[in-house]
Amino acid sequence: MKNKVIEQYEQDENMMIQLFAQWCINHEVDPFALYQTAYPEQATNEALAKAVEETEINAVDVDTQSVIQVLQLFGNDPLAYVVSEISIKMK
Template sequence: MESRSRIMDKVILQYQEDENVMIQLFARWCANHQLDALTLYAQAYPQQEKNLLLEKAVEEMDEDTLTIDTETLLNVLQLFGNEDLAFVVSVEADKHEKC
């Protein structure tokens, strides 16, 4: 039987990996809509320091043709408790739809 600390380490690692996927989805959605991911993040969380994982995701983004659906992104953000960022994304999505 695995020790409790090993199980906790696995849970934490899985959460971090899932969080990284969420960040990449957000960065890709922003790129799909010609929006600056770092600016939108700062609008949602003005008191937070820079998000280094988001900066890395933006820097390493390739010219992928993957399109992220807004509803999917909103669901993922809310799943991780990022309601403020989900709100900013929904406002920007509404602006984009009206154009």
Template sequence: MNQKEKEAYIIKQYQEDEQVMVRIFIQWCHEHNLDPERVYHEAYPAQAPNSLLKKLSEDGESFGMTIDSGTLIHVLQVFGNDELAYVVSEYAKK
């Protein structure tokens, strides 16, 4: 595998992992009767709507399991979404 192939592989893996993170977030929001796009906007009010979040929300695919708030917060932090993790933690306290 040459350098270009390695880079493409790494990018592809990151994008797949990012999709899993977004799906976990969507699942958690649905379990708590929250609109994922509204919660995301609370965390990042200056950003444009997240196209991946919108696409996956419309997709409606579910994991078929309950997502623990602590697990979601950890996953969000791994991806550097600290602001979103904070907003989720505030909702989890309610």
């Protein structure tokens, strides 16, 4: 049961990363730069690199508010803030 919960969380976390990568690619924003802005002390995120590799431009339309909410759901408030700020600048 414990392993099932961990596995489900990891799948959900990967979905969050994929949504973030898709949003960035669709809006022509560098996902690595945004991530680095939110988390300057962290090294390159391997899961993000994999998600970016698998992302096709406009494959899925991802709403900005949805990305922000999903990021916050996983406790990525700094990254949600950066996405919010960049989306305001894009308007």
